[in-house]
Amino acid sequence: MAAVSARVSAFAERIGSAATPPGPFRSGFWRSPIRGPWLTSVFGLVLLFGIPVMFVTGVLSYAAYNPGLGPINDQTADKGLLGFYLFDWPTRPYWLYRLTQGLHVTLGVVLVPVLLAKLWSVIPKLFQWPPLRSAAQALERLSLLLLVGGGIFEFVTGIFNVQLFYVFPGSFYTLHFYGAWVFIAAFVVHVSLRFGRMTRALRSRNLFRELRTGVSGTRPEPPDADGLVPVAPAAPTMSRRGAVGMVGAGSLLLLVVTAGQSIGGRLRGTALLAPHDRDPGHGPNGFQINKTAASVGITPNLVGPAWRLEVHGSGRPVVLSREQLLAMPRHTAALPIACVEGWSTADQHWEGLRLADLAALSGLPAAGSVLVESVQPSGPYSSVMLRGNQIRDPRALLALRVNGADLSMDHGYPARVIVPANPGVNNTKWVHRLTFRT
Numbered sequence: 447m448a449a450v451s452a453r454v455s456a457f458a459e460r461i462g463s464a465a466t467p468p469g470p471f472r473s474g475f476w477r478s479p480i481r482g483p484w485l486t487s488v489f490g491l492v493l494l495f496g497i498p499v500m501f502v503t504g505v506l507s508y509a510a511y512n513p514g515l516g517p518i519n520d521q522t523a524d525k526g527l528l529g530f531y532l533f534d535w536p537t538r539p540y541w542l543y544r545l546t547q548g549l550h551v552t553l554g555v556v557l558v559p560v561l562l563a564k565l566w567s568v569i570p571k572l573f574q575w576p577p578l579r580s581a582a583q584a585l586e587r588l589s590l591l592l593l594v595g596g597g598i599f600e601f602v603t604g605i606f607n608v609q610l611f612y613v614f615p616g617s618f619y620t621l622h623f624y625g626a627w628v629f630i631a632a633f634v635v636h637v638s639l640r641f642g643r644m645t646r647a648l649r650s651r652n653l654f655r656e657l658r659t660g661v662s663g664t665r666p667e668p669p670d671a672d673g674l675v676p677v678a679p680a681a682p683t684m685s686r687r688g689a690v691g692m693v694g695a696g697s698l699l700l701l702v703v704t705a706g707q708s709i710g711g712r713l714r715g716t717a718l719l720a721p722h723d724r725d726p727g728h729g730p731n732g733f734q735i736n737k738t739a740a741s742v743g744i745t746p747n748l749v750g751p752a753w754r755l756e757v758h759g760s761g762r763p764v765v766l767s768r769e770q771l772l773a774m775p776r777h778t779a780a781l782p783i784a785c786v787e788g789w790s791t792a793d794q795h796w797e798g799l800r801l802a803d804l805a806a807l808s809g810l811p812a813a814g815s816v817l818v819e820s821v822q823p824s825g826p827y828s829s830v831m832l833r834g835n836q837i838r839d840p841r842a843l844l845a846l847r848v849n850g851a852d853l854s855m856d857h858g859y860p861a862r863v864i865v866p867a868n869p870g871v872n873n874t875k876w877v878h879r880l881t882f883r884t
């Protein structure tokens with residue numbers, strides 16, 4: 447370590463003795479008089495609370511996919527130790543995924559102005575010269591690279607996904623999942639290195655006095671070791687109150703135009719940023735559709751009179767027409783569709799057969815899992831594995847009807863799965879085969 451350190455220092459000296467490049471590398475370049483440890487720490491404090499909520503709701507969403515049931519559900523088969531925390535996702539409360547994923551996506555959008563403001567507040571550090579002073583500083587800069595890079599990566603991939611802007615090389619889930627672990631590791635390192643500095647900076651100025659100080663009373667903070675405070679401050683054009691207020695107003699505005707998609711019902715109309723249709727139509731089937739039948743290649747003859755449901759289990763498969771299914775004992779459940787993209791419907795009134803009854807019909811009443819397959823020719827969501835606790839929940843249905851009418855083609859006619867607290871993506875539509883396993 448000492449040898450490495452000596453070599454880094456020698457190298458740093460060589461770079462340092464070369465002239466400092468012009469522009470942002472010069473110490474006089476960054477001149478905002480409000481930049482300094484206090485403002486950075488205010489934004490940092492918000493992220494200190496926000497990022498852990500993002501991380502926890504994110505890893506919960508991953509658990510909700512039932513990745514333990516195999517590659518059909520899991521796009522990150524090589525996760526190794528990163529799956530250490532996985533547990534059986536419950537079916538109650540039935541709105542659990544709606545809450546955790548609504549929180550994940552809404553908070554992610556709302557934190558964007560705070561993240562940008564935090565990055566703006568520390569930007570002089572990006573141009574620090576000489577770039578490497580010691581081995582310790584090199585390590586610190588590497589951790590900041592992972593922190594900033596990881597943070598931007600997670601926010602950008604998340605927002606692209608909820609905006610249905612699929613430009614990812616490979617799967618969004620894989621990128622967002624591994625990215626989250628890199629980001630959170632760098633976040634933990636960063637917080638442990640900077641927590642003391644942050645609390646000291648927050649105590650150095652009184653928030654309420656700051657909120658009463660306008661532009662004319664705005665003075666730079668005293669010089670700091672990190673070099674955030676400008677050496678040659680310009681005259682203020684904005685107070686700290688103005689900066690905090692602008693970021694807060696930006697976040698509030700984003701909240702108002704985003705949250706409606708998770709709350710659903712009438713408030714859907716306020717979700718101006720949601721990429722889906724804000725008016726999903728009227729009548730029993732008038733609620734949000736993710737993929738329409740036409741968009742995934744469901745043709746009328748695939749789901750017409752020739753359609754049959756196959757139920758596989760211990761003995762010979764049972765094959766049933768829709769009329770036969772409708773003649774079996776039907777049950778109802780009021781459940782929402784809650785998508786990983788953050789939107790949810792209000793509770794819809796589903797009617798159909800209990801998965802538990804179909805498991806019994808298959809000869810495996812205590813089935814530990816079921817493979818659900820749709821008639822959809824291909825595509826990532828055409829099949830899914832569900833777990834024993836999901837099969838046994840009395841509200842877990844193979845739905846045939848919704849809100850008093852037959853399912854529409856776009857909502858999965860002739861039959862779809864609906865399970866309490868299940869991520870939308872696992873509520874497979876246009877089902878034609880159920881394979882129960884022990």
Ligand SMILES: Nc1nc2c(c(=O)[nH]1)N[C@H]1C(S)=C(S)[C@@H](COP(=O)(O)O)O[C@H]1N2
Nearest residue numbers: 734735736737785820827870871873874875
């Ligand atoms: N066969 C099939 N089932 C599917 C999908 C799909 O693309 N194909 N999309 C899933 C996703 S991502 C969601 S959020 C829900 C949406 O159901 P809805 O369109 O009825 O609201 O259906 C799920 N079931």
Ligand SMILES: [Mo]
Nearest residue numbers: 785786870871
């Ligand atoms: Mo979804």
